[in-house]
Amino acid sequence: MSRFVDxxxxxxxxxxxxxxxxxxxxxxxxxxxxxxxxxxxxxxxMAADQPLVRISGRxxxxxxxxxxxxxxxxxxxxxxxxxxHWIVMNIPGGTDATKGDVVVPYMGPQPPVGIxxxxxxxxxxxxxxxxxxxxxxxxxxxxxxxxxxxxxxLGLPVAVVYFNSQREPSGNRRRR
Amino acid sequence: MDFPGGSGRPPPQPLxxxxxxxxxxxxxxxxxxxxxxxxxxxxxPGKDFGSMNMDELLRSIWTAEESHAIANPTSSSSLAAPPDxxxxxxxxxxxxxxxxxxLSQKTVDEVxxxxxxxxxxxxxxxxxxxxxxxRQQTLGEVTLEEFLVRAGVVREDMPPGPPPISAPPPxxxxxxxxxxxxxxxxxxFAPMVNxxxxxxxxxxxxxxxxxxxxxxxxxxxxxxxxxxxxxxxLSSLSPPPMPYVFNGGLRGRKPPAMEKVVExxxxxxxxxxxxxxxxxxxxxxxxxxxxxxxxxxxxxNEELQRKQLEMLERQKNEVFEKITxxxxxxxxxxxxxxxxxxxx
Numbered sequence: 001m002s003r004f005v006d007x008x009x010x011x012x013x014x015x016x017x018x019x020x021x022x023x024x025x026x027x028x029x030x031x032x033x034x035x036x037x038x039x040x041x042x043x044x045x046m047a048a049d050q051p052l053v054r055i056s057g058r059x060x061x062x063x064x065x066x067x068x069x070x071x072x073x074x075x076x077x078x079x080x081x082x083x084x085h086w087i088v089m090n091i092p093g094g095t096d097a098t099k100g101d102v103v104v105p106y107m108g109p110q111p112p113v114g115i116x117x118x119x120x121x122x123x124x125x126x127x128x129x130x131x132x133x134x135x136x137x138x139x140x141x142x143x144x145x146x147x148x149x150x151x152x153x154l155g156l157p158v159a160v161v162y163f164n165s166q167r168e169p170s171g172n173r174r175r176r
Numbered sequence: 177m178d179f180p181g182g183s184g185r186p187p188p189q190p191l192x193x194x195x196x197x198x199x200x201x202x203x204x205x206x207x208x209x210x211x212x213x214x215x216x217x218x219x220x221p222g223k224d225f226g227s228m229n230m231d232e233l234l235r236s237i238w239t240a241e242e243s244h245a246i247a248n249p250t251s252s253s254s255l256a257a258p259p260d261x262x263x264x265x266x267x268x269x270x271x272x273x274x275x276x277x278x279l280s281q282k283t284v285d286e287v288x289x290x291x292x293x294x295x296x297x298x299x300x301x302x303x304x305x306x307x308x309x310x311r312q313q314t315l316g317e318v319t320l321e322e323f324l325v326r327a328g329v330v331r332e333d334m335p336p337g338p339p340p341i342s343a344p345p346p347x348x349x350x351x352x353x354x355x356x357x358x359x360x361x362x363x364x365f366a367p368m369v370n371x372x373x374x375x376x377x378x379x380x381x382x383x384x385x386x387x388x389x390x391x392x393x394x395x396x397x398x399x400x401x402x403x404x405x406x407x408x409x410l411s412s413l414s415p416p417p418m419p420y421v422f423n424g425g426l427r428g429r430k431p432p433a434m435e436k437v438v439e440x441x442x443x444x445x446x447x448x449x450x451x452x453x454x455x456x457x458x459x460x461x462x463x464x465x466x467x468x469x470x471x472x473x474x475x476x477n478e479e480l481q482r483k484q485l486e487m488l489e490r491q492k493n494e495v496f497e498k499i500t501x502x503x504x505x506x507x508x509x510x511x512x513x514x515x516x517x518x519x520x
Contacts, residue, residue: 007468011461037469039462075454076447114451115458164458 007038013162017070017082017119017145025063025093026056027122027159036120042109042163047118050086050097050106055122055159057093062125064089064154065097067106067118068143074113084143085109085118087136089129103136109165119162121145123154 008014014021029036031051036042053065065088072083085107091100109118129152137143149155 007461007465010457010464012457038465039458040465076450115454164462 008160008162011039011117011162013070013117013119013160017068018121018157018160019146021156021158021160023157023159025122025124025158027120027161028052028054029120029161036161036163038162040163042118042165044109044111044165044168047163047165048108053097053120055091055093055096057124057158059092059094061093062089062128063091063093063100063158064123064125064129064152065091065100065120066104066123066145066148067120068145069109069111069116069118071111071114071116072141075116076114080141082143082145084137084140090125104140107140111165111167113167115164115166117162117164119145119160121157122159123149123156124158126153 009020029051031042031046031049034040034042034046036051055063055065057063065086066084067086068082068084070082071078072080084104087104088097088100088102091097109116137148149157
């Protein structure tokens with residue numbers, strides 16, 4: 001099982017965003033035709049719309065998915081860690097994210113400086129969360145995944161995947 | 177340079193061929209000499225001191241001092257310091273000469289003139305009345321000490337062991353205590369030493385080693401740390417052209433500005449390093465991911481192929497079975513059958 005976790009460790013996702021966990025649910029994220037694998041590079045333009053996130057898991061279980069950027073505003077100076085991009089709750093197992101309740105609408109990556117990691121974390125819920133609408137995180141910056149998981153009794157993640165994205169140079173300036 | 181000894185000292189041994197002039201006064205050091213004496217002692221080097229650069233002046237003083245120190249190991253302390261201290265002292269002494277950037281590019285003449293004009297130099301307060309009367313003391317009559325102190329090259333130092341170098345700054349030739357710890361590194365260089373010394377230790381060692389004598393090497397190492405660091409930094413860590421203390425590449429810019437530039441470069445370098453580390457991490461992480469992905473896919477591939485084979489097999493079998501099933505009855509039909517039994 002560690003095979004699936006090592007890229008997360010090396011990429012410092014485990015440690016900075018989540019704690020060490022054992023993946024138990026399969027999660028497949030794709031932006032259009034591009035499948036996301038750990039550490040792959042996705043252009044912001046390609047990730048502007050929310051991805052298709054298919055999960056396995058038991059049909060009776062509900063899952064929470066969130067997406068954050070721990071490298072905001074810049075990887076060398078992540079003062080705004082983490083920047084929240086998306087929260088979907090009550091996703092039934094075996095389906096995809098569209099079947100859940102959107103607590104925080106999807107916002108595509110817009111890294112101002114440097115190459116940012118964008119982490120998608122899947123938790124298994126103990127029960128249906130109804131106050132998700134009532135108490136969404138106040139703001140996108142300064143989000144903390146661990147705290148969020150603690151507050152909603154989500155425990156350790158069951159699946160994590162991350163990709164990299166960096167600002168696309170504007171058309172005029174042609175860099176070598 | 178010969179220093180046949182000052183007061184109360186045993187006559188020195190025969191020395192390497194240098195001018196035999198008595199070069200010491202009370203203070204058994206080069207610094208208590210006046211320029212005139214010093215110049216003549218050196219056998220009148222090609223240049224007149226006046227038009228010499230401060231750099232070169234200090235260098236010559238340094239060489240003179242060092243040969244003096246080597247020649248006169250007993251001369252350095254009036255407190256009968258133990259031999260090992262004597263060993264230290266010359267080294268320490270030498271290690272203390274540094275040159276403020278503002279001065280390095282000037283000639284001795286210019287510095288002298290400045291001193292005269294700005295006579296209110298605090299370090300010289302006691303020694304040199306900034307009055308017209310003083311002007312009459314020409315450069316030639318100023319002792320090297322005085323000159324250097326007034327020029328701001330030197331500062332009193334507080335060495336741990338040896339006798340009172342911490343004597344009052346104004347150099348009094350008469351009161352000059354032996355170990356001339358008079359030339360410690362200048363203030364402005366101090367702050368830069370620590371952060372950079374660690375990273376720059378290597379090049380310095382080299383430079384120091386390339387320096388003049390073994391006895392002198394600690395000094396270049398130390399002072400090079402001050403004077404040479406900027407040169408090193410600014411020239412992208414290439415060693416200064418000459419392994420001198422005063423790093424001929426010293427610019428005429430002000431030290432504070434230099435510091436900032438150096439700092440900025442340092443910070444940039446650190447940031448760059450971190451960024452490079454992150455980049456390597458990213459690459460490695462992606463690599464691992466791809467490898468596991470490949471392994472997974474290979475497995476799946478094999479499975480699928482196996483399945484496919486199985487399916488084909490099954491299909492074949494099914495068809496065969498179908499055929500056999502169908503054929504079965506007909507074949508039976510085709511087979512000869514006894515429809516009628518014969519009479520026998």
